[in-house]
Amino acid sequence: MRAASLTALLALTAGCGGGDGTQAAQGNEGASKGQKTVAAGNAADPALNWGGTTPHDTQPLGNALLEQADAVMRKADPAFDRFMVDHAVGDLDRDGRDDVVIEYGIGEKGAMRHVAKRVRVLLARESGLQLQPDQTDAFADCPRVREIRDGRLWVDGLEACMLPFPKTLGYYAFEWDGKGLRRVSQQSREQRVIAQLLALRDALRAGRDDEVAPHLRPIPEPAQATDKNAAAPGAVFADPERRRAFIDTVGMLSHLELSTIADRRRFASVTTRGGAAPGERALQIDLAPDEAMPEVAGTAHTVDATATLQWPQTGGVDYHMSFRLIDGALYLSDHEEHDSSD
Incomplete structure (x- = not known):
């Protein structure tokens, strides 16, 4: 197997989460003012199962926009926050108002607990946040939402949702095309x-x-x-x-x-x-x-x-x-x- 030319990779750098090289390390720091980070990266904490299979307490959001987003989600899916929830805040549809993207785990009881991830977009409107159709199918890998920056949603593609400490397989950027998320760039690990x-x-x-x-x-x-x-x-x-x-x-x-x-x-x-x-x-x-x-x-x-x-x-x-x-x-x-x- 032959890898692509390194020169060709430069064309992806500007739009693939690496940006200027420092933004990739900032994670959710690039989200809008007032956002409070809920998840703690992929740091390994033996007291928690970050794969989403074990419910655990989370800190209060302390942010009116995120609280509104969670209220909308609870009405649409009462069990949405049973597992790990993460938020990204920023102007996704480029209308000058902050939107919210929510990633959360889902599971079913049985001989095994099967887990996955779901991604929902809530766009800001005059009447408040409006929930958009489920966007989970836009992701080829298990999604890990990073941030909304420059009118794009930056997402990591994980090898599996059911693993407690999964590896990242790819790095992606999505734009909102009026109907759903559309992938506009990607990077492999190399x-x-x-x-x-x-x-x-x-x-x-x-x-x-x-x-x-x-x-x-x-x-x-x-x-x-x-x-x-x-x-x-x-x-x-x-x-x-x-x-x-x-x-x-x-x-x-x-x-x-x-x-x-x-x-x-x-x-x-x-x-x-x-x-x-x-x-x-x-x-x-x-x-x-x-x-x-x-x-x-x-x-x-x-x-x-x-x-x-x-x-x-x-x-x-x-x-x-x-x-x-x-x-x-x-x-x-x-x-x-x-x-x-x-």
Whole structure:
């Protein structure tokens, strides 16, 4: 199997949840003012079953629009909030008013508890929120609603609804066409990795270090961990030569085609022969990493892929940086020098 050209992936970056590279990590922070986040990402909490099979208490919404949306939903489906509920708020139909998209789990009792997800859209009208027809069929994978931003609904496609900690298979954007949700863009996990690397490259080139810093820790939340990355993330690109090497390496590899290794890995490399540090520059993406749910500072997150970037330095030494793809964004897991002769 041959992967698409990395250059072609750039065309998807602007509209596929990666955007400028930082929005992917912001999750529901991009929703309208006053929204209160109900779900806590895919952090693993042993007291809860985030697959939706176990009812559990949720915090009060504290938001009049969301409370109105829930009231409409309870009238349409009295048991809608029996399982996990998540909301996205924003102007979906581009009429200047905030709409609400609700994702919720459903289940049936029996020998097993079968769970799924349902997605409903409530559009703001003069008379209040109006419930639209069920939009669940618009999603090929189990949907996880992220946010409404730029007139689009951003959604992750999960491998299954019934798993407590499912992997993400794809990243999608939908628009409201007047009758229903229409998918307008998508990214695979490898496309997402490359889009994120390019976004980091662009931020470093522009000197926007504040955008890069959140990705130089091992998990999305600040962690009081003992590893070197969490202790001093700002030191990673303090060296100008390392910064330039990262920028150049991502730029070179973005023009290459990914090859497939043993189904789960994607690989690209280029050998530079001139300059101060000749040698191999390489990118490897692992779609089934062994460290699928690492624990850092007592918190675990589902890792959808890992990516390792390598480039040569002077004196026969190579440098590598390894990232985890968590919630659609890259987070640094390891970086160090090593002898290129090993």
